[in-house]
Amino acid sequence: MVSATIDHLVATTVLIVAFTLSMGLFSQIMQNALLYQFHMHLATKCSDTLDNILLSFGDMPGVFGLGDYNLEPYTLDPMLVMKLLSESGPLIEFPPGSGIKYSNITVGLGGYLLVPVSECIDYETAQELLGLKGLYGFRLSLHPLVNVTFSEKQEAPDGTSLSFKVSVTGFSSPIEDANVTCNLLYVIGVNNEIPNVRKCNQPLSKKTDANGEAYFTFSRNNDQYLNVSLGYVVIASVKFANFHCVGYTYKNARTSAGHVIPFIESMRNGSLLLVHPYPVRITDNMASLHYNATYYAINDELNLDDGRVLSVGLVNYASGRRGKFFNRTQIPSECLGGPGILVVFCYKDDTNEYGVAIMPWMVQSLSFSVEFGGNPSGWEWVATDVRHVLIGGVPYTAKLALWSLMGYQVTRYGW
Numbered sequence: 001m002v003s004a005t006i007d008h009l010v011a012t013t014v015l016i017v018a019f020t021l022s023m024g025l026f027s028q029i030m031q032n033a034l035l036y037q038f039h040m041h042l043a044t045k046c047s048d049t050l051d052n053i054l055l056s057f058g059d060m061p062g063v064f065g066l067g068d069y070n071l072e073p074y075t076l077d078p079m080l081v082m083k084l085l086s087e088s089g090p091l092i093e094f095p096p097g098s099g100i101k102y103s104n105i106t107v108g109l110g111g112y113l114l115v116p117v118s119e120c121i122d123y124e125t126a127q128e129l130l131g132l133k134g135l136y137g138f139r140l141s142l143h144p145l146v147n148v149t150f151s152e153k154q155e156a157p158d159g160t161s162l163s164f165k166v167s168v169t170g171f172s173s174p175i176e177d178a179n180v181t182c183n184l185l186y187v188i189g190v191n192n193e194i195p196n197v198r199k200c201n202q203p204l205s206k207k208t209d210a211n212g213e214a215y216f217t218f219s220r221n222n223d224q225y226l227n228v229s230l231g232y233v234v235i236a237s238v239k240f241a242n243f244h245c246v247g248y249t250y251k252n253a254r255t256s257a258g259h260v261i262p263f264i265e266s267m268r269n270g271s272l273l274l275v276h277p278y279p280v281r282i283t284d285n286m287a288s289l290h291y292n293a294t295y296y297a298i299n300d301e302l303n304l305d306d307g308r309v310l311s312v313g314l315v316n317y318a319s320g321r322r323g324k325f326f327n328r329t330q331i332p333s334e335c336l337g338g339p340g341i342l343v344v345f346c347y348k349d350d351t352n353e354y355g356v357a358i359m360p361w362m363v364q365s366l367s368f369s370v371e372f373g374g375n376p377s378g379w380e381w382v383a384t385d386v387r388h389v390l391i392g393g394v395p396y397t398a399k400l401a402l403w404s405l406m407g408y409q410v411t412r413y414g415w
């Protein structure tokens with residue numbers, strides 16, 4: 001009798017344990033199934049949102065989109081891309097204390113694209129127009145598909161030659177047989193304290209080898225006035241398979257007082273500010289800088305046209321000195337609808353120091369990258385999707401990260 005009771009208790013205990021384990025397993029299966037459904041929904045939402053952004057036309061009221069109405073799908077409008085409020089760098093206020101702020105796309109020393117926030121699309125507005133406000137966060141990244149880098153730069157002691165290597169890669173793999181055309185812009189001295197800038201008469205063109213590399217040498221054979229010892233900019237335009245990309249390098253990006261910084265005051269009319277670096281907190285030196293701001297339009301063959309001098313002058317921040325701490329100029333109205341590059345060479349007062357800043361008009365002119373939206377770091381489930389797009393003929397990778405603001409988090413995501 002006792003044995004039967006014990007057997008019954010053991011059987012009951014085993015049944016209870018088995019039932020508990022099965023319920024726990026069933027609950028875990030159900031939870032995993034629900035999470036799987038949620039993840040699938042989030043991935044689908046991410047894909048749909050990315051297509052909405054890339055295929056919708058942002059020049060229509062109540063729509064957030066980057067598509068170019070006049071071109072093929074997945075071809076973006078360069079002006080709309082410029083209007084994205086950048087997360088690449090912190091906002092810059094200018095003039096200090098004015099409350100006027102600028103979206104800051106900065107690529108390395110000497111490269112600037114500063115656009116007034118008042119003309120930009122901000123993250124919250126984009127969320128609302130996409131129907132995501134309060135439900136989802138997102139981050140849109142636009143990066144050139146092809147990278148152009150410079151190395152092995154050498155110049156003759158007297159400045160009469162400049163040699164360098166250009167490497168062209170895509171997805172970290174070399175691109176063979178790409179046509180690379182290099183234009184050289186350089187300072188040949190000062191004229192009434194203003195830098196005298198020259199474009200080398202003959203651009204150099206070569207094709208990349210199996211390693212995606214091409215070697216170039218500018219010398220007096222290309223230009224009888226060549227002297228790159230004071231300062232220069234090389235702009236490399238790369239063409240392959242009907243695609244295009246751009247890279248650049250320079251010498252003497254800053255003087256001890258910095259360099260003149262270009263701001264886009266208005267995208268509507270192309271007005272620009274040429275600013276002393278001191279109020280932007282790039283330098284603590286208030287010395288005068290004499291500058292030459294020249295604009296190079298990019299033609300239909302995606303090469304640089306001859307330069308147009310927009311402004312020459314002086315900026316400084318010291319009281320009692322001649323000049324102002326910024327001057328205004330403007331991109332010619334006939335150039336506003338196409339890409340171009342502004343190059344600002346400067347000369348520090350009473351020294352032999354030269355600097356340069358460079359700014360694209362439209363991001364593809366120098367293959368600048370753009371980051372727009374929230375920060376996915378720290379969210380525990382983030383879906384991503386990518387598309388390949390064209391911006392002004394330059395191939396870009398468009399990546400969207402999307403996450404729920406309502407919970408259902410599973411695994412840590414690092415940006």
